[in-house]
Amino acid sequence: MRRFDVAIAGATGLVGREIVRALERRHFPVASLHLLHADRAGGQHLFVNHHEVDVKDLSNRSFENIDVALFAANAETSQHFVPAAVKSGARVIDASPAFRLEPWVPLVVPDVNADDLDSHQGIVSSPSCVAAALVTALQPLHTVNRVRRAVVDTYQAVSANGAAAMEELTGQTKLVLEGQNVVPHFYPHQIAFNVLPEIDVFFDNGYSREEWKLVQETRKLLHAEDMAISATCARVPVFVGDSEAVHVELTEPMSVDQARALFAETPGLRLLDDPSVNLYPHPWAAAGHDEVLVGRIRQDASHPRGLVMWVVADNLRKAALNVVQILETMVARELI
Amino acid sequence: MRRFDVAIAGATGLVGREIVRALERRHFPVASLHLLHADRAGGQHLFVNHHEVDVKDLSNRSFENIDVALFAANAETSQHFVPAAVKSGARVIDASPAFRLEPWVPLVVPDVNADDLDSHQGIVSSPSCVAAALVTALQPLHTVNRVRRAVVDTYQAVSANGAAAMEELTGQTKLVLEGQNVVPHFYPHQIAFNVLPEIDVFFDNGYSREEWKLVQETRKLLHAEDMAISATCARVPVFVGDSEAVHVELTEPMSVDQARALFAETPGLRLLDDPSVNLYPHPWAAAGHDEVLVGRIRQDASHPRGLVMWVVADNLRKAALNVVQILETMVARELI
Numbered sequence: 001m002r003r004f005d006v007a008i009a010g011a012t013g014l015v016g017r018e019i020v021r022a023l024e025r026r027h028f029p030v031a032s033l034h035l036l037h038a039d040r041a042g043g044q045h046l047f048v049n050h051h052e053v054d055v056k057d058l059s060n061r062s063f064e065n066i067d068v069a070l071f072a073a074n075a076e077t078s079q080h081f082v083p084a085a086v087k088s089g090a091r092v093i094d095a096s097p098a099f100r101l102e103p104w105v106p107l108v109v110p111d112v113n114a115d116d117l118d119s120h121q122g123i124v125s126s127p128s129c130v131a132a133a134l135v136t137a138l139q140p141l142h143t144v145n146r147v148r149r150a151v152v153d154t155y156q157a158v159s160a161n162g163a164a165a166m167e168e169l170t171g172q173t174k175l176v177l178e179g180q181n182v183v184p185h186f187y188p189h190q191i192a193f194n195v196l197p198e199i200d201v202f203f204d205n206g207y208s209r210e211e212w213k214l215v216q217e218t219r220k221l222l223h224a225e226d227m228a229i230s231a232t233c234a235r236v237p238v239f240v241g242d243s244e245a246v247h248v249e250l251t252e253p254m255s256v257d258q259a260r261a262l263f264a265e266t267p268g269l270r271l272l273d274d275p276s277v278n279l280y281p282h283p284w285a286a287a288g289h290d291e292v293l294v295g296r297i298r299q300d301a302s303h304p305r306g307l308v309m310w311v312v313a314d315n316l317r318k319a320a321l322n323v324v325q326i327l328e329t330m331v332a333r334e335l336i
Numbered sequence: 337m338r339r340f341d342v343a344i345a346g347a348t349g350l351v352g353r354e355i356v357r358a359l360e361r362r363h364f365p366v367a368s369l370h371l372l373h374a375d376r377a378g379g380q381h382l383f384v385n386h387h388e389v390d391v392k393d394l395s396n397r398s399f400e401n402i403d404v405a406l407f408a409a410n411a412e413t414s415q416h417f418v419p420a421a422v423k424s425g426a427r428v429i430d431a432s433p434a435f436r437l438e439p440w441v442p443l444v445v446p447d448v449n450a451d452d453l454d455s456h457q458g459i460v461s462s463p464s465c466v467a468a469a470l471v472t473a474l475q476p477l478h479t480v481n482r483v484r485r486a487v488v489d490t491y492q493a494v495s496a497n498g499a500a501a502m503e504e505l506t507g508q509t510k511l512v513l514e515g516q517n518v519v520p521h522f523y524p525h526q527i528a529f530n531v532l533p534e535i536d537v538f539f540d541n542g543y544s545r546e547e548w549k550l551v552q553e554t555r556k557l558l559h560a561e562d563m564a565i566s567a568t569c570a571r572v573p574v575f576v577g578d579s580e581a582v583h584v585e586l587t588e589p590m591s592v593d594q595a596r597a598l599f600a601e602t603p604g605l606r607l608l609d610d611p612s613v614n615l616y617p618h619p620w621a622a623a624g625h626d627e628v629l630v631g632r633i634r635q636d637a638s639h640p641r642g643l644v645m646w647v648v649a650d651n652l653r654k655a656a657l658n659v660v661q662i663l664e665t666m667v668a669r670e671l672i
Contacts, residue, residue: 149638153489153581155531155570173509188614189621195491195572195579196618197632197646202611206592206634206644215637228638232581232646234491236531237573243531245489245568245581256542275538278524282532285525296533298542301551302485302564308542310533310568 003031004336007066007090009058009081010073011035012044014159014166015095018320019072024049026324036062038073063088068336070323071096086122091336093124093326095319100125100217107220110325111268112139117330124330126322128210129315130154130233130242131217136269136292137246137311140262142222146251148305149228152214155236155243156199157283157315158191165191166239173237187235196235208233241283244311253305256297263294273297281312289314290321339367340672343402343426345394345417346409347371348380350495350502351431354656355408360385362660372398374409399424404672406659407432422458427672429460429662431655436461436553443556446661447604448475453666460666462658464546465651466490466569466578467553472605472628473582473647476598478558482587484641485564488550491572491579492535493619493651494527501527505573523571532571544569577619580647589641592633599630609633617648625650626657 006023010016012035023030033048036058044055056062058081063069069085071078071094078098085092099105106116107125109132117124126132130152138147158165165186172182172192182190189196199210207215210233219227236243263271272281273295281293292313300306330336342359346352348371359366371382372394380391392398394417399405405421407414407430414434421428435441442452443461445468453460462468466488474483494501501522508518508528518526525532535546543551546569555563572579599607608617609631617629628649636642666672 151487151583151638153568155491155572170513173513177506177510189618193574194618194620195574195577197579197581197616198611198614205637206611206632207637208611230583230636230638230642230644232489232583232632232644234579234581236491238529238531241531243533243570245533245570247487247566247568275534275542275544278534280533282525282530284530296542296568300566301541301543302487302566306566308566308568 001029003029004067005032005065006030007034007036007063007069009036009069009071010038010077011046012037012055013072014162014316015319016072017046018316019070019323020046020048022320022324026328028324028328034062034066038077060084063090066090068093068327070327072323082123091330092122093126093323095126095323097128097213099123100127101220107217108326109135109221109322110329111136113221113223114329117326117333117335120335124326126319126326127217127221128213129160129313129318130156130244131214131221132318132322133242133292133311133313134214134218134244134246135221136266137294137309138218138222138248140266141248141250141254141259141307142224144262145254147224147227147248148251149249150218151247152229152231153245154231154233155238156233157238157240157242158235159240160315161186169237169239191235191237193237197232199233199235238283240287240314240316241312242315243281243283246309246311247300248307249303250305250307254307256299256307259297259307268292269294271295281310283312286312286314288317290317292318337365339365340403341368341401342366343370343372343399343405345372345405345407346374346413347382348373348391349408350498350652351655352408353382354652355406355659356382356384358656358660362664364660364664370398370402374413396420399426402426404429404663406663408659418459427666428458429462429659431462431659433464433549435459436463437556443553444662445471445557445658446665447472449557449559450665453662453669453671456671460662462655462662463553463557464549465496465649465654466492466580467550467557468654468658469578469628469647469649470550470554470580470582471557472602473630473645474554474558474584476602477584477586477590477595477643478560480598481590483560483563483584484587485585486554487583488565488567489581490567490569491574492569493574493576493578494571495576496651497522502575505575509573527571527573529573533568535569535571574619576623576650576652578649578651579617579619582645582647583636584643585639586641586643590643592635592643595633595643604628605630607631617646619648622648622650624653626653628654
């Protein structure tokens with residue numbers, strides 16, 4: 001069996017570490033694994049399959065003799081180093097937003113639009129966790145009964161912002177419980193025991209970049225440029241797990257039973273839907289699991305062709321898994 | 337000036353205590369104040385205007401020679417004792433859900449529908465905090481440009497469930513930070529660092545009672561029986577302050593500037609809307625304030641006649657304030 005020389009840029013970040021674990025867990029055939037710092041932190045190492053692997057500084061020469069470069073750092077790092085990786089002949093799978101909306105770059109959730117991989121030109125982008133979870137739930141409906149409009153409000157975890165954000169939530173929480181004052185650093189306001197309707201910068205149209213990304217990535221992933229989507233993205237004091245309240249308007253009415261039947265046969269999705277016995281998705285239950293969880297499915301009382309549901313996924317795990325699933329699918333399709 | 341003999345049923349609960357503080361702060365002309373336990377806890381007292389007042393057990397005879405009985409306990413308590421209070425000749429203002437949807441009982445937010453007080457038959461109901469905050473924001477739009485549909489997703493604080501729920505959030509939070517396991521008691525799942533899309537029991541249509549209450553109370557308060565409303569209500573690990581992502585569909589398009597101008601002259605509402613400098617409502621900022629806060633106002637990118645906004649209010653303070661404002665308005669209208 002062919003084995004691959006794999007580099008991970010941003011390997012010591014929360015998503016980078018999850019990618020390492022996903023490669024181990026799924027027994028991806030690695031010939032050599034090159035762990036790269038995005039931030040020149042120096043001198044770290046990670047354990048991979050019980051062996052210590054040094055983490056080296058990322059540079060334009062990091063990608064020589066690399067088959068696949070997985071980018072798990074921020075958009076700036078990807079913008080800077082992805083071209084060098086492509087030039088070195090590596091296939092790039094980028095978890096950052098840097099190239100997601102470039103028309104020539106496939107944006108892929110393998111369970112949803114794997115065929116888009118075939119047209120790649122060296123780079124494939126992986127979407128945000130909220131978009132990946134949303135399209136996993138929308139796609140089975142959309143395929144049989146076009147989704148005309150979706151209204152989505154999110155409850156997003158701090159871990160998307162890395163270890164510093166998690167430390168801020170921990171530190172502030174302790175201070176509040178001790179009755180002390182909090183001085184925010186990472187977030188503009190206190191995040192402990194609070195909700196902030198601000199994720200990333202704001203555009204002139206009043207939407208935040210996170211909200212607008214969710215709109216545009218969802219349309220691109222579903223090949224539905226005319227799908228009407230509106231979102232409010234809020235940060236909640238949760239470490240891991242993004243939740244979404246989703247209100248869809250379909251082309252024809254759909255019963256709850258029909259939606260459940262479609263979800264039951266959807267890969268990557270798990271139905272948890274019996275609220276009478278407190279069974280529904282929530283972030284603490286989603287943490288550490290691969291599947292997108294869906295529940296609270298009901299007819300929208302405010303729209304004749306509407307359904308309402310509640311979608312939750314482990315944001316770190318989903319982000320990492322999707323990168324590795326893109327990799328596996330490209331190998332299976334002999335695109336690498 | 338006339339002074340009133342006032343009883344508060346459920347005076348030691350979180351909302352009951354806030355009602356006492358609101359009466360003090362607003363200098364309501366009290367002749368005598370009778371504090372009543374809903375739960376026969378026995379032997380407590382509260383300080384009112386720096387004087388110790390004993391709390392007595394609630395009974396059917398608690399309301400003799402009482403002008404006004406303010407109920408701040410649960411629905412069962414109101415169902416049991418409100419009829420006795422009315423029979424004793426007291427005017428009742430009930431903060432519980434017990435009578436809110438009875439056709440003969442006015443449900444009132446004084447800034448929104450004070451005229452409904454005139455038809456009272458002894459009992460006036462005060463709505464849930466999320467409904468009171470929502471109609472405060474919808475009413476100024478609805479008056480000039482009928483709201484046809486509203487999609488609302490909530491981020492609700494634990495204090496609505498009383499001191500036991502706040503203690504559960506505190507206790508679980510400490511355990512999680514210490515790396516220990518949590519065994520839920522009050523809520524069906526862990527609430528610390530988690531989000532639960534369950535508030536109150538579920539109906540056969542898949543909506544929770546809290547969601548359905550929000551739909552029905554909003555319609556009754558706005559006299560808009562045909563307004564299409566859908567809601568998902570979720571509990572978040574926040575002590576005080578309910579947030580709502582609100583997506584409205586109007587009859588005609590409305591600009592963001594027009595909405596802001598309407599809000600600027602709405603009593604009981606404060607506009608906090610400049611996200612470019614991190615100015616928007618959030619629960620920590622709302623706590624301890626009377627106003628409903630509104631921000632993140634933008635055109636709905638998914639609907640030609642849509643607006644999106646973010647509404648936050650201190651749930652305890654708003655619940656108590658509304659009861660006292662009903663009382664003040666009834667006095668001003670000589671209904672008491």
